[in-house]
Amino acid sequence: MVAHFTGRESYLKDLNEMMMPDAAIPRQSVTNTIVIHATGGMGKTQLVLQYIARHSKQFSSVFWVNASTLETMQTSFIAVAEQLIKHYAKLQKRYPPDYFGIAHRLDMAGIVDNKGRITVSEDSPSHVVKAVQAWLALDGNDNWLIVFDNVDDLESFDVSESFPYSNSAGNVIITTRRRECMEYGNGFELNQMEENESTELLSKCSHIPVKDDGSEGVN
Numbered sequence: 001m002v003a004h005f006t007g008r009e010s011y012l013k014d015l016n017e018m019m020m021p022d023a024a025i026p027r028q029s030v031t032n033t034i035v036i037h038a039t040g041g042m043g044k045t046q047l048v049l050q051y052i053a054r055h056s057k058q059f060s061s062v063f064w065v066n067a068s069t070l071e072t073m074q075t076s077f078i079a080v081a082e083q084l085i086k087h088y089a090k091l092q093k094r095y096p097p098d099y100f101g102i103a104h105r106l107d108m109a110g111i112v113d114n115k116g117r118i119t120v121s122e123d124s125p126s127h128v129v130k131a132v133q134a135w136l137a138l139d140g141n142d143n144w145l146i147v148f149d150n151v152d153d154l155e156s157f158d159v160s161e162s163f164p165y166s167n168s169a170g171n172v173i174i175t176t177r178r179r180e181c182m183e184y185g186n187g188f189e190l191n192q193m194e195e196n197e198s199t200e201l202l203s204k205c206s207h208i209p210v211k212d213d214g215s216e217g218v219n
Contacts (some may be wrong), residue, residue: 004131008047014188015051018158019058019145019171031164033172033185044175045149052145056210059145059171061087067174070157077162078118079126080146081108084135085116086209091181107131151176160184 010171018034036044056062063083065076084106089097096114103112106129109123118124151159151174164172165185174181179189 007204008043011047011049011188011190012054012159015173016055018186019055019071023124031168031170031172033163033174035174035181035185035187036190037179037181037187038190040177046119047190048147048149048173048175052147057174059143060141061144062146063146065146065148067148067151067159068152069164073148073157073159073162074129077125077132078120080132081106081118082116083090084132085112100143105209107134133162133165133168136164136170137168144170145171145173147173147175149175152178153216154178154180 003183015034015036019032035049054063063080065080066072067076085099085102085108086101088105089099092102097116099112099114099116100109100118105111108118108128109131111119111127113119118128135141136146146164148159148163153159164170166208172185174184174187
């Protein structure tokens with residue numbers, strides 16, 4: 001759970017409902033993309049972290065991408081790729097794992113060393129992104145969740161080029177300050193906390209009980 005998280009229950013409920021496939025109209029291998037937008041400091045990232053803490057077991061896998069810059073996004077994808085490599089290494093049940101065989105299976109041949117690490121070169125970030133996108137789109141690989149956090153820079157690079165392919169059967173959450181990102185999927189705007197939520201958060205952070213009238217409690 002996220003330390004000192006409080007309130008936002010209605011948003012957490014809405015987010016979970018948006019994650020559940022519609023019983024009447026099942027999703028047919030189409031990525032479920034949810035956009036959470038708000039100005040800075042509203043708690044978008046904390047909301048998603050709290051959601052994952054509560055519901056991670058309903059996903060086959062969860063990945064986190066820091067999309068604030070091209071460099072942080074590429075670094076995040078390399079971490080995702082190495083996470084996948086470790087997963088397949090465990091499935092092999094052999095020591096040492098056949099990392100070169102795993103790299104070939106994940107279409108990462110030539111960029112994985114004998115310890116399962118990505119060898120970073122000028123071309124490897126784009127290679128890794130495409131390999132992860134291909135893995136997310138594999139037949140039978142569904143119900144994963146990948147979070148693109150802080151999608152705020154829409155001018156310096158095209159973040160959408162790194163999104164999962166549209167026919168991938170999984171879930172994407174995008175957090176952003178930019179309302180334009182609503183074009184990527186469904187979602188909602190995160191508003192300021194209610195007064196009672198702010199008071200409760202202050203109480204948790206300060207470890208000082210607060211009375212119903214908002215004044216500090218007296219021991």
